[in-house]
Amino acid sequence: AQSVTQLGSHVSVSEGALVLLRCNYSSSVPPYLFWYVQYPNQGLQLLLKYTTGATLVKGINGFEAEFKKSETSFHLTKPSAHMSDAAEYFCAVSDSGGGADGLTFGKGTHLIIQP
Amino acid sequence: GAGVSQSPSNKVTEKGKDVELRCDPISGHTALYWYRQSLGQGLEFLIYFQGNSAPDKSGLPSDRFSAERTGGSVSTLTIQRTQQEDSAVYLCASSFSFAGANVLTFGAGSRLTVL
Numbered sequence: 001a002q003s004v005t006q007l008g009s010h011v012s013v014s015e016g017a018l019v020l021l022r023c024n025y026s027s028s029v030p031p032y033l034f035w036y037v038q039y040p041n042q043g044l045q046l047l048l049k050y051t052t053g054a055t056l057v058k059g060i061n062g063f064e065a066e067f068k069k070s071e072t073s074f075h076l077t078k079p080s081a082h083m084s085d086a087a088e089y090f091c092a093v094s095d096s097g098g099g100a101d102g103l104t105f106g107k108g109t110h111l112i113i114q115p
Numbered sequence: 116g117a118g119v120s121q122s123p124s125n126k127v128t129e130k131g132k133d134v135e136l137r138c139d140p141i142s143g144h145t146a147l148y149w150y151r152q153s154l155g156q157g158l159e160f161l162i163y164f165q166g167n168s169a170p171d172k173s174g175l176p177s178d179r180f181s182a183e184r185t186g187g188s189v190s191t192l193t194i195q196r197t198q199q200e201d202s203a204v205y206l207c208a209s210s211f212s213f214a215g216a217n218v219l220t221f222g223a224g225s226r227l228t229v230l
Contacts, residue, residue: 041223
């Protein structure tokens, strides 16, 4: 069984400040990890994913995330927030063992950018 | 098509009525997923199709929910005798093959409001 915990349902940062969205997971097998972003009235869009190899993963729009196995974490960061980053962000885990559960998502973090 | 298409985008219905939600996945994507997104609840996995087959229907919330997929393409999610707690955004996603490391492409969703 897998689960995802996103700390903070709402995160507010100033424009130009560091963005840090936290994600912790549990998985009985090596996980595949994803971050998706959802803009208002739109579907989810992939930001980045970790499968194997390099633990620091770079995604679109300047976002990156680091897989830390010892901490079971996959936190999302961006050095400098932009107003257009305001959206809902979802962390997700997939079972690399091939289970039929699709992706398991966290409850999401709403990112607010203050001007 | 170029993306995952869902219809209707918005549906308002009266309690007790039946509704059908349609998903047209990306051409060539064999895997199709339905999720339910409720306010503050994140994404709840409902059902997954590989081709026309759904190996596990246990994620459907009740026996009022059913889903089918024909021709390995379009899928329909049917909710019978709708209840107010069914109000949510229903998201469809497709991928080239079963999740694992594959990226899910999401539609914009069908927003269901049960009065």
